[in-house]
Amino acid sequence: MYITITAQKLGGDYSQSAADFAEYLEKENQGLEQEDVEQFFNQYGDEIDAKEVVKEIDGNTTKLKKKEPKFYSITVSPSKHELRKLQNNSEDLKKYTRAIMNDYATSFNREINGKPITVDDIKYFAKIEHQRKFKGTDKQVKENQPFATKILQLKTYIRKIENHQLDGNIKKMKSQISKLEAEAPHQQNGKRIVQGMKKAGNQSHIHIIVSRKDASNSVSLSPGSKYKGSEVEMHGKIVKRGFDRDAFFTKAEITFDKTFGYKRNYAESYKSKKDFIKNPKLYFTTLLGLPASEKAIAFKMLAKSGVPIASIPTNQVQLALKTIRYLKRGVDIAIKSGSIGI
Numbered sequence: 001m002y003i004t005i006t007a008q009k010l011g012g013d014y015s016q017s018a019a020d021f022a023e024y025l026e027k028e029n030q031g032l033e034q035e036d037v038e039q040f041f042n043q044y045g046d047e048i049d050a051k052e053v054v055k056e057i058d059g060n061t062t063k064l065k066k067k068e069p070k071f072y073s074i075t076v077s078p079s080k081h082e083l084r085k086l087q088n089n090s091e092d093l094k095k096y097t098r099a100i101m102n103d104y105a106t107s108f109n110r111e112i113n114g115k116p117i118t119v120d121d122i123k124y125f126a127k128i129e130h131q132r133k134f135k136g137t138d139k140q141v142k143e144n145q146p147f148a149t150k151i152l153q154l155k156t157y158i159r160k161i162e163n164h165q166l167d168g169n170i171k172k173m174k175s176q177i178s179k180l181e182a183e184a185p186h187q188q189n190g191k192r193i194v195q196g197m198k199k200a201g202n203q204s205h206i207h208i209i210v211s212r213k214d215a216s217n218s219v220s221l222s223p224g225s226k227y228k229g230s231e232v233e234m235h236g237k238i239v240k241r242g243f244d245r246d247a248f249f250t251k252a253e254i255t256f257d258k259t260f261g262y263k264r265n266y267a268e269s270y271k272s273k274k275d276f277i278k279n280p281k282l283y284f285t286t287l288l289g290l291p292a293s294e295k296a297i298a299f300k301m302l303a304k305s306g307v308p309i310a311s312i313p314t315n316q317v318q319l320a321l322k323t324i325r326y327l328k329r330g331v332d333i334a335i336k337s338g339s340i341g342i
Contacts, residue, residue: 007069103251123211140186267298
């Protein structure tokens with residue numbers, strides 16, 4: 001599971017409207033038959049029009065300053081292992097979204113009218129997407145770039161030769177292009193991976209637009225708060241504040257496992273990511289201490305994420321600092337890419 005929470009920006013200031021973001025999320029519906037279109041939904045409603053989403057979010061910004069976020073975006077990306085547990089991608093992900101928005105609400109250390117925050121205090125809209133495209137920042141695109149540059153150069157030469165601007169052997173250059181296409185290290189379905197190419201396999205994920213203000217448009221609720229949970233005196237009253245992201249990520253993972261009967265391996269758990277960041281030696285020690293079957297699955301997951309498995313220590317003696325430092329880079333890349341952890 002990979003979850004991100006971000007404040008939406010437009011240029012130097014926070015966006016004053018959710019219109020651009022809603023339009024961006026509508027891109028996948030273009031050209032689809034009506035029965036295949038994915039609509040927005042919230043805790044209690046389905047088939048919500050994008051215009052209604054924009055109207056509700058933009059109209060819920062009382063007393064927010066220009067440089068304050070008007071809404072936040074939560075992106076929830078289940079791994080391919082997790083997606084395999086779903087019986088119906090769209091309906092199951094809707095069910096999961098509604099469950100974790102309860103977790104989201106209870107992760108606030110706030111009260112409204114003297115009562116803990118519930119999902120009914122949260123104004124949000126969500127949308128399921130089933131496609132992803134390779135970005136220029138993806139490892140596959142970046143490592144294919146030297147080949148892309150040479151291919152582009154050869155194609156430029158060919159055009160100039162065809163326009164009688166240069167002399168050269170077009171047939172030979174086309175042969176070189178074919179060779180470079182095949183030699184590029186990252187391929188998908190027999191083709192060189194390039195920016196903008198759709199990713200193969202099940203790419204279902206969730207986008208959630210959450211208003212900065214509560215449903216009554218009176219209380220500011222920021223998941224970007226630097227405070228996990230504290231109390232402060234304001235106007236002579238003790239006020240609770242803060243949002244615990246760590247608690248939210250933990251709850252979201254537990255909710256998925258309970259909802260879909262998913263048996264989570266240590267290598268893909270949120271706990272493993274925290275262990276890795278805070279205590280790498282504990283991380284690798286725990287990997288080595290897993291039962292044989294679970295360890296095999298963990299190593300397989302790490303290998304597919306690009307971690308150099310052959311270099312992972314096989315006993316406690318090999319858990320030297322030098323080895324850990326070498327492996328840390330590979331695991332770090334895998335975690336940041338969303339292949340493992342949250």
